[in-house]
Amino acid sequence: MKRVLLSVVLISISCIAAEKPILCVGKYHSEAEAVAQLKRMSATHSNLTQWKARAAAVRQQILTGANLNPLPKRTPLNSIIKNKRIYKGYTVESATFEARPGYFVYGNLYRPLGRTGKRSGILCPHGHARGPEGGRLRSDQQNRCATLARMGAVVFSYDMIGFGDSEHLGWSHKHPQALTLQTWSSIRAVDFMETLSDVDENKIGITGCSGGGTQAFLLTAVDDRVAVSVPVVMVSAHFFGGCHCESGMPIHKTSKLETNNAEIAALAAPRPLLLISVGGDWTKNTPVVEYPYIRRVYNFFGKESVAENAHFPNQRHGYQYLKRQAMYPFMVKHLGLDRSGVYDKSTELYDESKNTIEKVTIMRTFNTLDEMPEHALKPGAMVPFR
């Protein structure tokens, strides 16, 4: 009897050891290894039916790795939208909702002025750039949101955990659930957009840069309500993201399946996808490595024309002016935005000079914890998901 018990214990221990999470962090691959991996992954599918099976398995692995399988119950958003500011052609409000009971997502809602009917909705997550005006408070992020709103979109720009209002109220980005919380917050941000009477739920897009690019392609991969996706300077076959909110959970590799961020981005197919890449970071090979892999997937759907790559060989990491200029026409084309009054035909540029860059203090939803509802979780608390 004892021997039986011992072998049960040993089997259990060996199972636990076999299930130890495999994390692909940062430059987990060399560039050459990434090319070889893409080749191995390509060999798993050669037609649409096979790709769909592969895509379902990758999607399942992302959700399981992120502790979101099965998806948690949708709980009341209890959204709060307040402090409307009126600018030239658009308004900005402070907005928040509860992704889980007591766990708040903070952001700003940009809306066009003087337009009627349902509008496209665009989510704008942000990257890891710090500073007193980091995250969603950055002027490049404000410019992106304001310009899209002036062209008719309803735009929600929202904090990562431990940035912006979340940081101000005491949360740290080092929170062990960061990847789970941010992916779930993006899913709930789509829910939030769908509650707005001026948003067309069939026209929801997302764009983000760097860590915000990771959030963009992860959401697009797991939520088919996203109609258009523009991840900026992040989709790379050899770089998996260096932060635990991007690669700190086993979403890329298990004993059963290996994937990388190029393939995760391909899960957008057949929906319009624009990869914006630069020579100055880990997206430098996009035109010859990641983009061809992704185009092949779109080809299975006969939709190659909606997968694009705008590459800037002399640019560095970030969502600077030129890269925003590449994103705007893609959103105009695929979300039906109206560029009149914003696009200048003579310069072929989208005008950002009429945007108002707000001060941090006016952008907040809550200034102190005392202003928050009583049931708000304490900063740093673990967030219950079941």
Ligand SMILES: [Zn+2]
């Ligand atoms: Zn992070």
